[in-house]
Amino acid sequence: MMDEAQPDTTADPVTDAVIDAAPETAFQHLHPLSIILKSLSLLSQNLIAIGVLHFSLFDQNIAYTSLAALCLIALVVGVTALIWSRFTYQIGAKEIRIKSGLLNRNSRSIPFDRVQDVSLEQKLISRILGLTTVKLETGSGGGEDGTLDALALTDGEALRDMIRDYKDGLKSETIAVPESASSEDRPPLFAMDNRRIFIAGLFNFSFILLAILATIAQNLDFLLPDGFFDPRTWITAISEEDRINGLSSTARIFGAFLAVGSLIFVGFASGIVRTFIREYGFRLDRVDSGQPGFRRRRGLFTLTDMVMPIHRVQAATLSTGPIRQRYGWYHLKFQSLAGDPSGETDHSTAPCAQIKEIAPILADAKIDQAADSLAFQKVDPAFWWRDALIIWLVLTIVALLTGFLLSAAFFAIILLAVPVTTILYLKWQRHQYMLTQAQIFVHRGWWKRKLTILPRRKIQTVDVSQSPLDHPLDLATVTIGIAGGSSIRPLMIMDMPFEKAMELRQQLINQTANPQAADQTGM
Structure with missing residues (x-):
């Protein structure tokens, strides 16, 4: 099924004529301090190279090392300044134009009505200097399609609001209070203080x-x-x-x-x-101007400020674990067509939240949680015992070979099959699905538990496949594809009886299903 229709961004003729008649600004450069920021970034990447030259080629001669460092600084600053001088942009009535390139000149026009997301990013030094990086994403390349690095923070926010107001059919001159100020005055949908961030960090064990x-x-x-x-x-x-x-x-x-x-x-x-x-300073707000969406701000050293349009949300994922779930903590992510500043399409919307805090966020995204009265269906038990038999067989062969050829102590290798079998059984217990009139729910994982909630109107493809091990048992795997979904780890329901898999496929792709019907779920 195709994704829901995009909102109509066509303005009325009178407003369109006023916008067409609006004077365009001249081409202008980025903020001059961007030369220093870019130079510092490039120089920091070459500090190790200077150290290597100091201890190797220059034989720890401080004079040669200093001379090389000065030459590197002059080269970097000079080239950066030259690139800055050749990079200009112009904000028109309906588009932004960017000219760049030293030898090969490139001129790009980005229409406002093609822009799907405008995000602001501030690294630590940029925040101190009051600068920001504006990233424009049109959805054509999986990441940002235009970057302005760096603008004054007020100019970056004004550009973001101008594009958002244009998509809402408004003139930026008629907006007295910018969205950034109005959203601050309202209570956030979700926010995390330092205590909550500390709790989230305890569950993010990392080396x-x-x-x-x-x-x-x-x-x-x-x-x-x-x-x-x-x-x-x-x-x-x-x-x-x-x-x-x-x-x-x-x-x-x-x-x-x-x-x-x-x-x-x-x-x-x-x-x-x-x-x-x-996650420092995490705050999630509802944005109603332009295209309604969620505005997320977070970051200690690099502050990111992005808006995710609601109509681009494809699915929701609730992640937890045995210990986290015991204390009621979940991580809510939205799978979206819009990428964040890092290029990821899995947007962290509530990194450490209780179900009662997640409910209103899902409600704004028009996604319902599963009611307790509805039962999930398990997949076939072959999900665990088939793989367990293979593992027992392999470990038995390895134990016999090593035990007779090397040492009898190697017979104990077969004991490794016990915890592996236990884990497979627990994963089977958690691998469940449930289909309602408007959504499909899929549980997977035992240690890293995930519940994916996918509206049926967002489904693009449904595939039923059988591996050589599935044929003898008449089993199949259902793979559900959505726009913007991961091709590496798509949504899959494994080891279903073949007939039931085909029946589920038909239900999911059934065009006669009414996506607007009330779902038999509760919040």
Whole structure:
């Protein structure tokens, strides 16, 4: 089925004539401070290269290193200034024109009625200087199609409001109060204080800090002793350490637990820090001017301000886990045709929220939660026992070969099948679906639990497939495609009886179903 029709953005003839008669501004440059911002960004990317030259080619000669650094600064600033001088833009009555390029000149026109999303992004230095980056997305390339980096914050907000007002059929000159001010005066749909961000960070366990340190160490390995990344070097050093050899068995066991505990602490700390950097100041507002949508602002070092039109929301996903669900915490995301500043189409709408906080957001997006009175259907039990049999067979063969050829201790490998089988069984228990008159609900995952809520009017394709292992059992997998959905991990209902899969497919693609009918769900 095709997506719902786009809102009619055609203005009346009188308004259109007034807009056509409005004078166009001259081509203008970005803010001059953008030269400094871009130069600092490029120079920071070459600091490691200067360090490598200092310790290798220049043999730690500070004079040569300083001269090379000065030449690099002059080159970067000069080229950046030249690029800035050749980049101009013009805001017209119905479009924005961008001219860029040093040798190959490029002239691009972006009509306002083609712009699907306008987002503002402020990095830390930009926030201090009162600048912002404006990103325009038309939906033609999966990311932003025009970027103005950098404008004064007031100019960026005025451009965003102008495009939004144009799409609403209004003249920007008639707007006395910008949307950014009016939305601040209203209570947010959802917001997170520091306590809530800390709770969200506890559930985002990550070893990204160790990964960053390892990456830095690998780039500066010439400063590290030989064999630093060789585990055998560390094992030898520890075995020869008198202080460790003199410890009792109890002390060694305690030390091992302490080391594991330190890794766990680093994982939790990394998750909390990462969440604070990404979600600090999280606020979600309802926007009614222009195309109705959700305005999201967040970020500690890089503040992003984006609006996601409601009509571009394709599906909702509620993510949780065994522990998070026990305490009632969920992460709401919207699958949208509009990409955020990072290019992602899975928009984090409520990173750490209770069901009662999520309900009004879903209601504004015209998506209902499943009523408790409606029962989900499980897929065929072959979902777990078929894979379990294969794993038991493989591990049994490996255990027998290694046990007879190497050591009897390797017979214990077969015990690995026990936790794997348990996990498969738990995943089968969670893999459920439910079809109502207006929506389909799909549960999947045991540790990373996800509930996808997909309005049937948003469905683009429905495929029924069978693998070689499905044919003997007469099973099939139903794959549901939506516009803007992930081609890597599409929405799938696995291991259904073939006849039931074909029946579900027919129901989903049935054009006679009334998408506006009241869904038998409750909030």
